[in-house]
Amino acid sequence: MKTRVIKFLTIAAFALAAFALMNLPGNTTTRVSAKDDDAATVYKTKCAACHSPKAEKAYDPAKPIEEQVDAILKGKKGEKPPYMPGFEAKGITPEQAKALAEYMKSLRTPAS
Numbered sequence: 001m002k003t004r005v006i007k008f009l010t011i012a013a014f015a016l017a018a019f020a021l022m023n024l025p026g027n028t029t030t031r032v033s034a035k036d037d038d039a040a041t042v043y044k045t046k047c048a049a050c051h052s053p054k055a056e057k058a059y060d061p062a063k064p065i066e067e068q069v070d071a072i073l074k075g076k077k078g079e080k081p082p083y084m085p086g087f088e089a090k091g092i093t094p095e096q097a098k099a100l101a102e103y104m105k106s107l108r109t110p111a112s
């Protein structure tokens with residue numbers, strides 16, 4: 001009888017620990033992370049389809065960063081579709097937009 005109680009308590013303790021681990025505040029896998037080094041991942045999944053993996057399409061790296069950030073957050077209409085969608089509504093923060101703009105720029109200016 002006693003060993004069964006101990007067994008039960010051990011299992012309960014493990015379950016609690018596992019549950020606590022799953023709910024740690026640092027676990028942000030379901031959100032778009034605000035970390036700068038995620039720009040490459042975000043670019044690949046959300047932007048490369050239109051701008052090509054090397055940011056060669058519909059992108060002018062000579063434009064000021066602020067203008068690029070604005071285009072990313074608010075979108076931009078060109079002469080014909082597909083237009084640049086606004087990504088602020090999709091959860092991209094101004095910090096991420098800046099990181100993305102800088103990442104695109106770095107794609108076009110390879111370190112030599």
Ligand code: HEC
Binds near residue numbers: 043059
């Ligand atoms: C549906 C296609 C599409 C997607 C997806 C898209 N863009 Fe664009 N983007 C465009 C087009 C088209 C333009 C050019 C608009 C114009 O004619 O000036 C543009 C313009 C831009 C500009 C301004 C460049 C310039 O020269 O004015 C930036 C910066 C930019 N996009 C970044 C991004 C980023 C970062 C993402 C992903 C988060 C992204 N875009 C996703 C189509 C897209």
